[in-house]
Amino acid sequence: MSAPNARLRLGSVVLLAVLMVASVGWVLLQVDLGRMATALVDYHLGAALLTLLGLYTTLVLRTWRFGVLLRTRVAFGDLFIVLAIGSLAMSVMPLRLGELVRPYVLAERNGVTFGESMAAVVVERLTDIVALLVLMLYVARSVVVTVPVQVMGVDVLRAGLVAVQTGAVVGIGGVAVLVLLGERVLPVGEALVGRMWPSAWAVFARQWRAFVDAVRTVSTDPRRLVGAVVSTAAVWLATVGMAYAALLGLADVVPTWPLAASAWAAVSTAMVLFPAPGFLGGFEAAGVAALVTQGIDATAAAAFAVALHVVMLGGYTLAGFAASVRAGASFTSWVRGSRAQGD
Numbered sequence: 001m002s003a004p005n006a007r008l009r010l011g012s013v014v015l016l017a018v019l020m021v022a023s024v025g026w027v028l029l030q031v032d033l034g035r036m037a038t039a040l041v042d043y044h045l046g047a048a049l050l051t052l053l054g055l056y057t058t059l060v061l062r063t064w065r066f067g068v069l070l071r072t073r074v075a076f077g078d079l080f081i082v083l084a085i086g087s088l089a090m091s092v093m094p095l096r097l098g099e100l101v102r103p104y105v106l107a108e109r110n111g112v113t114f115g116e117s118m119a120a121v122v123v124e125r126l127t128d129i130v131a132l133l134v135l136m137l138y139v140a141r142s143v144v145v146t147v148p149v150q151v152m153g154v155d156v157l158r159a160g161l162v163a164v165q166t167g168a169v170v171g172i173g174g175v176a177v178l179v180l181l182g183e184r185v186l187p188v189g190e191a192l193v194g195r196m197w198p199s200a201w202a203v204f205a206r207q208w209r210a211f212v213d214a215v216r217t218v219s220t221d222p223r224r225l226v227g228a229v230v231s232t233a234a235v236w237l238a239t240v241g242m243a244y245a246a247l248l249g250l251a252d253v254v255p256t257w258p259l260a261a262s263a264w265a266a267v268s269t270a271m272v273l274f275p276a277p278g279f280l281g282g283f284e285a286a287g288v289a290a291l292v293t294q295g296i297d298a299t300a301a302a303a304f305a306v307a308l309h310v311v312m313l314g315g316y317t318l319a320g321f322a323a324s325v326r327a328g329a330s331f332t333s334w335v336r337g338s339r340a341q342g343d
Contacts, residue, residue: 020280026285036302040307047249048311062087070117093277132236142261247260284305286305287304287309
């Protein structure tokens with residue numbers, strides 16, 4: 001890895017560490033630790049198991065979607081192993097570097113080129129961004145703010161929901177325009193970025209062309225296009241259902257779908273914006289903030305966020321290491337190999 005890239009990565013990790021500490025500190029200031037410990041001890045085991053079932057359901061659905069997006073046909077069982085290993089990597093590696101693990105494992109075990117897999121990953125993330133924006137639209141229209149915050153006569157929480165709704169619409173439109181432009185964005189990027197960072201731009205341009213090719217391949221095949229849309233909708237419905245199941249574990253909280261949707265939308269946004277190792281801090285802060293605005297006690301909200309996070313990390317760890325054993329190599333070897341490929 002070059003010195004500028006190493007400094008950039010180090011600086012990003014330091015920034016994420018600061019944000020992680022700040023997020024954890026903010027959560028601790030909101031809660032009664034004794035009551036939260038009691039809430040976690042009393043957390044219903046059945047709800048935790050249902051949450052874990054929801055997690056593995058999303059993993060199966062994501063495996064299906066990844067198979068739809070790949071041009072090369074790969075057996076479902078092999079793809080599930082790749083998704084399990086990649087999900088664990090995403091859960092523990094900072095800066096979303098775990099995204100590189102899936103293409104690397106798929107290339108090593110199944111001979112799918114790294115570029116094709118990365119293009120499928122990028123298209124997958126694009127569909128996830130659109131799904132998140134749609135979920136934000138639903139949240140903005142369905143959530144009732146029970147704890148208004150007035151600043152100079154303005155209800156900032158309601159204003160925030162309007163901003164979320166507007167941003168979601170603009171974001172969906174922006175994604176559509178970007179996809180429609182395709183390779184025509186490259187000359188603009190070359191003028192703005194390519195001259196300053198030619199090597200990085202060359203990598204981006206090559207990957208962008210692969211992404212555009214993958215989008216065209218999916219969009220021109222009706223069956224694959226329908227499969228991508230349906231599988232993405234199923235993935236996100238299942239993840240909201242997982243959040244709903246996690247809410248069932250709290251004795252003093254009445255779960256609703258808008259409540260679960262707002263919690264998951266907030267948590268997903270935090271994981272995108274603050275990809276700290278394990279998404280620690282941002283995950284909990286976002287979950288607490290989303291529930292508190294709807295009248296849920298901060299301590300109960302923190303117990304929900306911690307319980308959901310523990311189940312997710314535990315579930316991905318179990319699946320990831322089991323998949324690594326099945327694949328015949330250690331998890332750390334996949335991570336090291338993907339890093340070398342990424343660099």
